[in-house]
Amino acid sequence: MTAEAVRGPVFSGRGAPAGAFAGAAGGMVWGAAMVSLGTLPDVAVLAGSGAPWIGFVLNMLISVGVGAVFGLLAAHQRIRSSELLFWGLAYGMFWWFLGTLTLLPLLSGTPMTWSLDAAQGALPSLFGHLYYGAVTAVVFALLQRDGRSVAADHLRPRTLLRGLLAAGIVGGVLAVTAGERLGWLPAVALAMGVGYPLVFTGRVEGTGPAIVRGTAYGFLWWIVAGLTFAPLLDEGRLDWSEAAVAEATTTLPPYLLAGAGIAAVCGWLGSLARALFVDDVRLRTRAVGTRGLRVVGYGALSGLVGGVLFGFVWGAVDVLPTVAKLVGADGDAAGWVVHLLIAQGIGVSYALLFRGRGYDMVSGVGWGLSYGFFWWVFGGLTLMPATLGVPLWWTAPTIAADFASLIGHLAYGGALGAVLAWLEHRENPWWLARNDLEAARAAARRDQILGSAPALWILTALIALTVPVMVAGA
Incomplete structure (x- = not known):
C-alpha cells in the first residue's frame, strides 16, 4: 500500500467537497452550453423569474449540490478517471430523467407528462447533462490525484502508436463499407484511436468487455464531434434541436462501431505485444480458468x-x-x-x-x-x-x-x-x-x-x- 493510499484522497468528507467542486466545473460547462442554446430562462423559472443570470446562478447551485452527491457515491468506487467517466455519464443521464423530465415540471408548476414529446423537447438538456456528468467525473478523479498516473503510465510512444494503428484499421474498414455516410468520422477516428489507449490502457480486459466499453466510448465521441463541434464550426453556435439531433443520428451507428472496433483492436494489439515481448507469462493473461469446449x-x-x-x-x-x-x-x-x-x-x-x-x-x-x-x-x-x-x-x-x-x-x-x-x-x-x-x-x-x-x-x-x-x- 502506498503512502498516498494511507493518507487518502486530497478532499476528505467521503468525497462530498471534491464532488461539489467537480460539480461546479461541470455546471460551468453546462451553463456555457445553455448560454449558446438560450435556455437559461427555463431554469430561472424555478425562482419565478425569466432572467438568464438568475438561471445561471440556480444552475450552478444545483450543479454543486448534485456534484456533492456524486462525490459521496464515487468515493466508494475505485478512483480512476477511466472508471469514473462512465459513472459520470450514467449519473448525468439519470439526472436528466429525474431532474428535467420529473422534478423541473413539478417545481415549475407545469404538467409532468413523461411523454415522447416532452422528452424530445428536452433533448438539449439531455446532452447538457451528459457533459455535466462527464466533466464532473473527470474533475473529481483529478482532484483525487488520479491524473498524475495517467501521464506517467500511458503517454508512451507505443501506446499512441497502438491507438493510431487501431484507428487506421477500423477507420479503413468503415470507409470501405460506408464511404460518404461517415462524415467527419475518418478524421475523428484518429483522435478516438489516440484517446482510447491513453485513457484505458491501464486495464487488461477481454475482448467482450472492451467492445461494450468501446461502444459507450463511441457514443461519447458522437456527442462531442457530431453534436457539438460540427454545429459550432458550421454555424458558430450549438444546435441540439429535435431536427438537428435526428439528422445527426445518421452518424451514430458508425461512431458506436468505431468505438467498439478501436477498443477491440487495441486489446488485440496489446495481447499480441505481451505475447511477443513479455517474458513473464503471468503478465500475458488474467484469465482465472478455462472450461474448454x-x-x-x-x-x-x-x-x-x-x-x-x-x-x-x-x-x-x-x-x-x-x-x-x-x-x-x-x-x-x-x-x-x-x-x-x-x-x-x-x-x-x-x-x-x-x-x-x-x-x-x-x-x-x-x-x-x-x-x-x-x-x-x-x-x-x-x-x-x-x-x-x-x-x-x-x-x-x-x-x-x-x-x-x-x-x-x-x-x-x-x-x-x-x-x-x-x-x-x-x-x-x-x-x-x-x-x-x-x-x-x-x-x-x-x-x-x-x-x-x-x-x-x-x-x-x-x-x-x-x-x-x-x-x-x-
Whole structure:
C-alpha cells in the first residue's frame, strides 16, 4: 500500500467537497452550453423569474449540490478517471430523467407528462447533462490525484502508436463499407484511436468487455464531434434541436462501431505485444480458468433460449420472412431456423468473449444486455441490410422503424447473459473459495463491481431508451 493510499484522497468528507467542486466545473460547462442554446430562462423559472443570470446562478447551485452527491457515491468506487467517466455519464443521464423530465415540471408548476414529446423537447438538456456528468467525473478523479498516473503510465510512444494503428484499421474498414455516410468520422477516428489507449490502457480486459466499453466510448465521441463541434464550426453556435439531433443520428451507428472496433483492436494489439515481448507469462493473461469446449455448448444453449424469446418479437412484427431472405429462403419456418442459428452463433461468441465475467445474475444480465445492444447496431442496422443488398439502416427513419429489433436484441442479450451465468454457476459457483482460482474469481468480481462495469450496463440501457427519442424528430 502506498503512502498516498494511507493518507487518502486530497478532499476528505467521503468525497462530498471534491464532488461539489467537480460539480461546479461541470455546471460551468453546462451553463456555457445553455448560454449558446438560450435556455437559461427555463431554469430561472424555478425562482419565478425569466432572467438568464438568475438561471445561471440556480444552475450552478444545483450543479454543486448534485456534484456533492456524486462525490459521496464515487468515493466508494475505485478512483480512476477511466472508471469514473462512465459513472459520470450514467449519473448525468439519470439526472436528466429525474431532474428535467420529473422534478423541473413539478417545481415549475407545469404538467409532468413523461411523454415522447416532452422528452424530445428536452433533448438539449439531455446532452447538457451528459457533459455535466462527464466533466464532473473527470474533475473529481483529478482532484483525487488520479491524473498524475495517467501521464506517467500511458503517454508512451507505443501506446499512441497502438491507438493510431487501431484507428487506421477500423477507420479503413468503415470507409470501405460506408464511404460518404461517415462524415467527419475518418478524421475523428484518429483522435478516438489516440484517446482510447491513453485513457484505458491501464486495464487488461477481454475482448467482450472492451467492445461494450468501446461502444459507450463511441457514443461519447458522437456527442462531442457530431453534436457539438460540427454545429459550432458550421454555424458558430450549438444546435441540439429535435431536427438537428435526428439528422445527426445518421452518424451514430458508425461512431458506436468505431468505438467498439478501436477498443477491440487495441486489446488485440496489446495481447499480441505481451505475447511477443513479455517474458513473464503471468503478465500475458488474467484469465482465472478455462472450461474448454463446454463453453461453446453453454453459449449455444444460452443463445437458443435468448433466440426463442427474440423470435416471438420478430414474429409479432412479421420480420421472420425477411430473416429467411438472408440465405435466399422465404417463409416464417425458414426465418425461425435462420434466426435460431444466428442466435446460437452469437451466443457462442458471447460465451467465449465474456467467459468468467458473469459473477452473478446481475452481471450476467448486464453484460448480456450490453452485448445485445451492440449486436443491434452491428447486426440489425449494419450486417442485415448489407447482406440483403440494401442501403445500411443508418438513417433516422430506418433506425426508428427498427425499434422492434432494438427491443428484441435487448431481450435476447438479457436472456443470453442470465442463462449463461446460471449455467456457469451450476458447475463452478464463484462464492465457494475452495482454491486459488475460486479466490481469484471472487476478487475479480469485487474488482468488476468497484470499476466501471455496472456503469456501462446502466449507460447502455439508458442509451437504448433514448435512441427512440433522438430519432423521433425525423
